[in-house]
Amino acid sequence: MKVKQKIQPFEMKNFSKQNEIYFFSFKRRALLLLVLLVFKVVDLSAQEINVNGIQEDLVGNWVFELDESMTLMDARSKAAYGKMKDVVKTRVDKAYKGRRFIFRRDGSFSQVLENGREINGTWQIVNQLVEILNPNRVVRKFKVKEVTANKLVLIPIEKEGKPGNILFNQWSFVKGLE
DSSP, X not given: OOOOOOOOOOOGGGSOHHXXXXXXXXXXXXXXXXXXXXXXXXXXXXXXXXXXHHHHHHOEEEEEOHHHHHHTOOHHHHXXXXXXXXHHHHHHHHHXXXXXXXXXXXXXXXXXXXXXXXXXXXXXXXXXXXXXXXXXXXXXXXXXXXXXXXXXXXXXXXXXXXXXXXXXXXXXXXXXXX
């Protein structure tokens, strides 16, 4: 006849002190890992919502604001602009004034200049930057400093994520008619 062995319920008193320390240390590490994973998932979800929100907010017709962009210029750019001859200032102003950026939901993009010249391409958000690809396969990157229902401020970015060496280091736009 077989004798069944009675299984004892788990009791901490059966653990040695060293096993007890290891058990609680493992439990703490597992809990910490779980907490870190939850925060990472929440962070990734927030980034995805942020990117999707920015994409949705960017869609539309944006008109460049020359005066506001001038107020956002850094001191070096303001000094350089101030030293320009009037003829050059007029040319610079004409190049930017009335410029429109049109971001479409399907990822297509148009830049329409004051003289009616239109440059088409595509746009997307990559690593929190707006990337605009023109027909010559040149990618232009912008950091979104601010976007609301009626206002957009973009910072041109050059290589290595540094702000672009451009006279207008922040481009201000207002929402135009569709």
